[in-house]
Amino acid sequence: MNSVCSRGRHVFWAVLVHAALFAGCARNPALRQSDVPAEFRSASVVGYLPFQTLPNSRALVPPPPAEGSQALALDMDYSRRSLALRDSPAWTLAISDAYLMFPHAAGTFSCALDAPITEADTPHLYVLLRRSLIDAGLSTYAARNYYRRPRPFMSNQEPICTPAEQARLEENGSYPSAHGAIGMTWALILAGLSPERAAEILARGRAFGLSRVVCNTHWYSDVIQGRNVASATVAKLRASPAFLADFRAAKVELAAVRRKDPKPQRACGSEAAAMELQRSLAQ
Secondary structure (H helix, E strand, O other): OOOOOOOOOOOHHHHHHHHHHHOOOOOOOOOOHHHOOOOOOOOOOOOOOOHHHOOOHHHHOOOOOOOOOHHHHHHHHHHHHHHHHOOOHHHHHHHHHHOOOOOHHHHOOHHHHOOOOOOOOOHHHHHHHHHHHHHHHHHOHHHHHHHOOOOHHHHHOOOOOOHHHHHHHHOOOOOOOHHHHHHHHHHHHHHHHOHHHHHHHHHHHHHHHHHHHHOOOOOHHHHHHHHHHHHHHHHHHOOOHHHHHHHHHHHHHHHHHHHHOOOOOOOHHHHHHHHHHHHHHHO
């Protein structure tokens, strides 16, 4: 994968690369520095996990579904039925979920949490999401670089929800899904912060990954295995003193924000409708 980021929209990938380069630049037995895109050097945010301690996704996930397998048939079926959701609320949500830049991405779970997340009101929670995004995203690369699985739009020749990203996506593998890993990493963290909203939060985490299927940029199995990478990432994060310090501070912040009873800064009705359409894919 030679180019991982187009200027502006997915500068987030610059953050991932910078994290790898500034986490000691040590060799990870599963992921070499040279395996990660190297055109970015100026991002200011790093993950919690040193580069050499990232989960080994190649060891965590099985190979992508083989030709003729039931798993591949399921991938193809999900992909085919997701095409009917183009221009629906699920398509709109997929466009929003594709964009991982902050502050936009900070509000991803505001409806599920029933509270806004902003740098001003919840600074530790804001940082928690930004830094864990890096850890989850980078953790997918060992397997993605090894398998280099072609994406569904390369097979079905149908549009994707972020056409400006198509050339970049053609150059990097889809398995496992970084978005799927990031969304479920966030969900697991936030469910720990707000256990009374865990069902809503976990549902939003699953929907965040499935948005990539709707977008026609990932197969269903890419997303499922992204969730497995998320579980491994969160397990490592829970052993990080810096993560735990931000987690405790974020819990206090969230409680303080809720006492003010603010409204989420998202169209929660439209999000719920989009998630219901996503669920129809499994029927």
